[in-house]
Amino acid sequence: MSIILDHVSYIYGEDGPLAVKALDDVSLQIPDGQFVGIIGHTGSGKSTLVQHMNGLLKATSGHIYFNGEDIYDRDFPMKKLRSRVGLVFQYPEHQLFEIDVFSDVCFGPKNLGMDKKEAELKAFDALRKVGMPMELYYQSPFELSGGQKRRAAIAGVLAMAPEVLILDEPTAGLDPKGREEILQQIKELQAQTGMTILLVSHSMEDVAEYVDRIVVMNKGKVMYDGAPKEVFAHYKELEEVGLAAPQVTYILHALKDRGFDVDVNATTTAEAVDTVLHALGRAPEAFRP
Amino acid sequence: MLRDITLGQYYQTESVIHRLDPRVKLGGTLLYIISLFFFRNFLGYGVAAVFLATVIGLSHVPFRFIVKGMKAIVFLLLITVTFNLFLTPGTELVSVWKLTITVEGLRTAATMAIRLTMLIIGSSLMTLTTTPNNLTDGMESMMKPLKAFRVPVHEVAMIMSIALRFIPILLEETDKIMKAQIARGADFETGNIVRRAKALVPLLVPLFISAFRRANDLAMAMEARCYRGGEGRTKMKPLIYQRRDRLGYLCIFAYLAIGITVGRLRL
Numbered sequence: 336m337s338i339i340l341d342h343v344s345y346i347y348g349e350d351g352p353l354a355v356k357a358l359d360d361v362s363l364q365i366p367d368g369q370f371v372g373i374i375g376h377t378g379s380g381k382s383t384l385v386q387h388m389n390g391l392l393k394a395t396s397g398h399i400y401f402n403g404e405d406i407y408d409r410d411f412p413m414k415k416l417r418s419r420v421g422l423v424f425q426y427p428e429h430q431l432f433e434i435d436v437f438s439d440v441c442f443g444p445k446n447l448g449m450d451k452k453e454a455e456l457k458a459f460d461a462l463r464k465v466g467m468p469m470e471l472y473y474q475s476p477f478e479l480s481g482g483q484k485r486r487a488a489i490a491g492v493l494a495m496a497p498e499v500l501i502l503d504e505p506t507a508g509l510d511p512k513g514r515e516e517i518l519q520q521i522k523e524l525q526a527q528t529g530m531t532i533l534l535v536s537h538s539m540e541d542v543a544e545y546v547d548r549i550v551v552m553n554k555g556k557v558m559y560d561g562a563p564k565e566v567f568a569h570y571k572e573l574e575e576v577g578l579a580a581p582q583v584t585y586i587l588h589a590l591k592d593r594g595f596d597v598d599v600n601a602t603t604t605a606e607a608v609d610t611v612l613h614a615l616g617r618a619p620e621a622f623r624p
Numbered sequence: 625m626l627r628d629i630t631l632g633q634y635y636q637t638e639s640v641i642h643r644l645d646p647r648v649k650l651g652g653t654l655l656y657i658i659s660l661f662f663f664r665n666f667l668g669y670g671v672a673a674v675f676l677a678t679v680i681g682l683s684h685v686p687f688r689f690i691v692k693g694m695k696a697i698v699f700l701l702l703i704t705v706t707f708n709l710f711l712t713p714g715t716e717l718v719s720v721w722k723l724t725i726t727v728e729g730l731r732t733a734a735t736m737a738i739r740l741t742m743l744i745i746g747s748s749l750m751t752l753t754t755t756p757n758n759l760t761d762g763m764e765s766m767m768k769p770l771k772a773f774r775v776p777v778h779e780v781a782m783i784m785s786i787a788l789r790f791i792p793i794l795l796e797e798t799d800k801i802m803k804a805q806i807a808r809g810a811d812f813e814t815g816n817i818v819r820r821a822k823a824l825v826p827l828l829v830p831l832f833i834s835a836f837r838r839a840n841d842l843a844m845a846m847e848a849r850c851y852r853g854g855e856g857r858t859k860m861k862p863l864i865y866q867r868r869d870r871l872g873y874l875c876i877f878a879y880l881a882i883g884i885t886v887g888r889l890r891l
Contacts, residue, residue: 391803414809422807430804432829442826446809477833491808 338365338388338420338499338531343397344555345383357383358394359555365499365533370525372542372563373535375552376577381535382425384552385501388533389420418447421497425504427488431476436467436487439476443495454494461494462487464527466520482513486520493524499531500524506541518545543567543581543602551578563602583607590614633693633792635752641683642753645863646762648872653750655876659883660739660746668887669738675879676746685752693748694741701740708733760785765863778854786842794835801830 345358357380365371375381386392387399390406390413399406406416424430433439440461444454462472465486471479476487489505502521506514522545525532536542542549542563549566551559553576559566567573570580570588587599587607598610641649656672663669680687714728751759764781771777802812805826812823 386803389807391806414811417807418809422804424800424804424807427804429834430801430808430826430830432826442810443808446811495809 337367337400337402339363339400340384340387341398341400343384343387343394343399345380345387345392346395347383349395357555358387360397361555361557363550363557363560365531367498367531368529369531369548370522370546371531371533372546372549373533373552374537374539374542374549374578376537379552380555381537381552382503383555385422385503385533385535388499388501389417389422391417391422418443418495419497420499420501421492421495423489423492423500423502423505425507427491427505428476428481428484430491431484431488434475435473436476436479437462437472439487440490440494443491447495457494457496458490461490464493464520464524465490466516482509482516485509485513485517489517497530499533501533501535503535504537505534506536506538514541521545537578539567539573539579540581544604564600567602568600587611633752634755635685635689637684639682639684639753640868641679641749643868644753644872645865645869646754646758647766647863647865648869648876649750649754650759650762650766652872652876653747655880656746657743659880659887660743662884663887665887665889666734666738667889668883669742671879671883671886672742675883676742676749679749680745683749683753685749690745690748690752694744697740697744701737704740705733705737708736756785756788760788761859761861761863778857782854790835790838793838794831797834798827798831801827801834 340361340363343358343361344356347355347357359380361380361384373381373384383392387394390399393407401416401420404411406413431439433442437455437458440458441454444457445451449457467483467486467490471483476484479487485505489502493500505517505521509517518541521532521534524530534542534546546563548561549559549563550557551566551573558576559569559573567580567584570584573580581602583601583604583606584599587597587601587610590597590611591599595611595614597614598606601607601610656675660669660672663672680690709725709729710723712726712729712732714726716724717727717730718725754762760781763784764777767775767777767780806812810823810826812820812827815823
């Protein structure tokens with residue numbers, strides 16, 4: 336069970352005056368159950384990349400395999416792929432249309448041909464998973480707050496019970512608290528269900544705390560691919576392409592440069608606190624007033 | 625999917641036609657379209673075709689690109705041709721079952737097809753070589769005399785330029801919402817007409833909401849910059865006729881003179 340991209344390239348507006356190579360020979364393998372962060376600057380091709388994974392965009396060249404089957408085979412069931420690879424678009428709340436939240440979440444499962452009861456069960460389950468308060472289920476989706484709308488929209492995709500969940504900038508336009516909540520919810524979801532999750536973001540900060548693996552995209556190519564620690568070791572190169580490593584990386588490097596024995600590979604705030612305390616534990620008297 | 629619509633689109637490149645004053649292009653297109661309805665024989669269309677081909681050549685817009693935009697009107701063209709071909713009374717040419725093709729019908733159908741095609745190519749050439757902003761500037765300036773009759777010329781021009789500006793934005797938005805709903809298993813392509821119409825609800829509701837939201841944002845942004853209508857408003861790039869524009873007018877009049885003289889000959 337995995338998604339494999341084999342030398343995938345994609346060109347926008349192929350024969351127009353402004354042809355843009357959005358993906359340039361991308362090869363990736365995403366095994367089951369992994370929590371992957373896809374990072375890149377605006378226009379790096381990250382959104383284009385994920386739209387290939389459920390067949391919304393067809394690669395100009397290259398192949399994509401889902402569980403070993405080529406999705407460009409003529410008899411490959413594309414509709415089924417879309418239910419198994421759930422894609423939550425950027426600003427997903429812009430796709431809400433039903434009279435209440437619950438009916439909107441039912442839209443996906445109903446499209447898959449589930450009967451009413453089954454669809455409603457899935458919708459309940461999905462709304463619970465995203466932490467939507469019960470009393471909002473029968474409200475108009477347009478009356479919710481930004482964060483709640485986003486939850487409703489994510490639930491709309493989750494209700495189709497996908498095996499792979501792709502979230503394109505799920506925190507865009509949310510305040511810090513809303514951002515934290517959504518990411519935490521996604522992390523919990525991953526821990527509970529063990530589903531494969533791809534999180535697209537332009538913020539290292541968002542991703543570093545949560546994912547197992549980071550894929551850095553730049554100008555349509557994969558620039559780095561590895562565990563967060565490995566990727567952030569290149570923080571200087573990342574900066575050159577307009578991406579920043581998490582703030583703790585900078586602080587730890589600065590401390591290291593001034594002679595403190597800290598572990599610069601710490602990527603999350605918690606790890607950073609540990610290593611700073613550890614370093615201070617060796618020479619605590621220097622800091623006592 | 626929706627990006628294929630090129631009718632009314634602007635094609636960015638560098639050419640004499642692109643640099644022409646929009647008033648020349650607007651006036652020229654208008655006269656060209658009128659000329660198409662004056663011809664009595666096919667020789668006139670030949671002159672028009674030569675004129676059109678020259679302009680296309682000068683514009684540096686690939687012919688392939690222009691033809692791509694024509695796809696949208698193929699259906700309309702077919703209907704017109706078919707009706708004219710079979711329903712014009714006159715001297716019988718061929719007759720199969722209840723369908724009769726007459727000499728007059730063949731002639732009208734051919735004229736119609738040529739006229740429509742050249743009309744569309746000509747007018748799309750104008751939009752392909754003129755930015756929406758330039759186009760509305762040109763219109764505003766040409767409609768100025770109407771102000772005497774209390775026509776809100778500036779407002780009309782502003783509405784048009786905003787509408788034109790919103791076409792690509794809303795197309796992109798439609799594309800995005802469509803993709804998002806397809807990702808949720810929506811199906812826009814199969815089923816009978818009722819099913820398909822129903823399938824549009826998840827597309828149209830978010831699209832309207834988004835259009836209203838954008839309109840609201842734009843109104844707010846305009847107000848924040850003290851927009852209060854056209855009174856006393858000046859332009860950063862006022863339209864001024866250059867030498868090439870006068871030359872452009874000359875070319876158009878030369879074409880008209882030749883075209884109408886030749887096209888109205890009784891052969």
